[in-house]
């Protein structure tokens with residue numbers, strides 16, 4: 001199924017199950033950008049003036065249970081439900097009120113959906129065999145860079161430990177030479193003593 005068709009059908013289905021509106025907002029895919037500063041993925045948005053829902057493509061991955069996408073669309077549909085208020089909303093007015101959160105919990109798989117969204121957000125794998133990482137490429141690269149940095153640090157540490165080892169070995173050898181040299185002189189002394197004793 002095409003992605004847009006999937007979005008449209010999921011929206012219809014969520015509407016049939018929970019809302020029963022005759023007219024629905026437009027639904028589109030977002031560009032999938034992350035607000036990297038806040039380390040957050042914007043899973044969905046509802047733009048009241050445009051009457052438009054946008055969904056992050058990360059939610060269309062095959063291995064995700066369908067209720068994850070359904071939940072995000074459900075959440076955006078709750079904003080659609082509040083559209084009249086949103087259109088006259090003043091800056092700073094709360095969008096996710098306590099009452100909104102109550103309605104949000106009416107979603108059938110609320111807890112499970114929340115859990116999976118958090119996992120996506122924090123990059124924990126749910127299906128390690130099939131998808132090594134469910135985050136987008138940019139975030140993946142960041143993580144890989146971090147790992148490589150860590151590895152480089154470990155390598156450097158191992159190297160410096162080895163170097164330390166070398167130094168210690170050299171030092172020991174030196175010590176031994178000194179001792180050996182001392183022993184040597186003592187031996188000579190002993191020998192000479194012995195010689196004189198004879």
Ligand SMILES: [Zn+2]
Nearest residue numbers: 075079095096
């Ligand atoms: Zn919201």
